[in-house]
Amino acid sequence: MPALAPFGTDSTALEVVEGLDLRGRAAVVTGGSSGIGVETARALAHAGAAVTLAVRDPEAGRRTVADIRSSSPGATVDVRSLDLADPGSVVRFTDDWSGPLHLLVTNAGVMMTPELRTPQGWELQFATNHLGHFALTTGLHAALAAAEGARIVSVSSSGHGNSDIVYEDLFFDRRPYDAGHAYGQSKTANVLFAVEATRRWADDGVTANAVMPGGVWTGLQRHWDPEALAATKAQVAALGLTVKTPAQGAATSVFAAVSPLLEGVGGLYLEDCRAADVVPAIVDGLHGVRDYALDPVSARRLWEVSLALLAGS
Template sequence: MATPQIALHSGLGAQTTAIEALAGRDLSGRHAIVTGGYSGLGLETVRVLAGAGARVTVPGRDLAQAQLALQGIAGVDIAALDLLDPSSIDAFASAFLATGAPLHMLVNSAGIMACPLRRDARGYEAQFATNHLGHFQLTARLWPALRRANGARVVSVSSRGHVIAPIDLTDPHFQHRPYDKWQAYAQSKNANALFAVELDRLGAAHGVRAFSLHPGSILTPLARHLDLEDLRRVGALDEHDRVNPPPESNFKTVQQGAATAVWCATSAQLDGMGGVYCEDCDIACVMADDGMGAGVRRSAVDPQLSRRLWALSERMTGVAFDPAAA
């Protein structure tokens, strides 16, 4: 049965930190992969999961930067992965599968935001390719390890930015319309949420549940492509164009921003649930179609749209997903 997109009233909230969201849970003997795990929210997610005893693999393009960022955190492995390169994704997944380890938590946290138009070798727009298609292929390739866990969670970091524009399945790569960096970001974040809906439908019978989430507004390296106008628009700067820190800016700290991903990956409150969009360590409510505040647009968790996106993603990646495959 599908989990309703209705708040649990978890007792947690926007100020909850990732350590508090973990609620003292012992993760010894569990394996996690966190993409984007050497910067920003991903790094804090790794720190908390590893600190609770999990063995965490952090894939990345810049291994030297990853080693520097993760230095001193026990229980962490680093491996090469480029989400824009299908062969790199396959190589990473094959190496992990060869270890025979189960995968209890896959946190798809890596992403790019509002960048200038860039295309990968296939001609695919980079935000859609990185934020969605790369994680789609990675999850599909790691599926045997997820099933092996006999109880796994896949967590996709979406964004409230999904409300900026809906996903355009007829032209996701801006081949027939002018490129807009924010529309491109928005549709990739819609894709993250829709991905969780269909993955959960396919995976629930095999012990794999999926979630998407809005982490909150946080200034991290993800904002590296934003100019002054962008930063003013999102409320990151004060009237003197100085960084407006939390809580004055209504932004979260990195520790608070990582909380919902950790909660989705570990909380017993979500046992037996899945396929929902979360925020502030709770299941988010569905907002009005023209809403811009808290919650999730109905179109971002629409089961029919999620199946259409899934079929398109299989065609674009050439990866046929078989949930029964071991």
């Protein structure tokens, strides 16, 4: 990938697709009814892709479809139900899919939740952000391979800097629960997934890249303590850090999905529409990628652990 991409911090998702023709391509965007998911879906549909919003709340999805069609008349958008924390829901989604799938944006997620577990005993953030998307993507592998050049976009976060994968205690069974560490672990998993998916599936024409949207205030922060959220917003303003709009936050996801610069390229962590620098600590809370998130040995281990967990669910 060239060092200088034509887009950057201020670019919007619609700017990224300008001049591109995605007609004939099928796309799935998880969490496509809120936040940057809406703007990701809007841009892909605007450029002609047939976009499926995979959402937990179908009614919210239908409102988003109407919104996208109002801004892009003639857009091809539909809604399908998907609860990433429920393995049965994921299987129903993958079993119902037919035809090639060219673009899969695993965008949905939860952040900083209280200590919650799925019926399988899995910590909710890891279950939703990683295991659900892992099951979805592996379940759609045949459809991705059939597209002959499919791309997966794994939406991660600078929050991955909070934690590597703690294989000895994935679900906080033996250590005190820490919402930030749980979120960080799940976001590290999103990057490792892109690394290993590309290694395993590149011969099938399938590549995956992880992305950091940037600092965006959305409903993702709804589980934060209100005082902590207010203090963080005040600190961001005082430091003059860039806060993106959802349309700007979606730009890197869309760039990873459609840019000719990434044809056949995978296993990267992208921010501001470019490959991030590997850093010893996340810069200003937003920039850079930790080396453990790109570790191919850990990526293989996580894949096998994930397969085993899902097999036993």
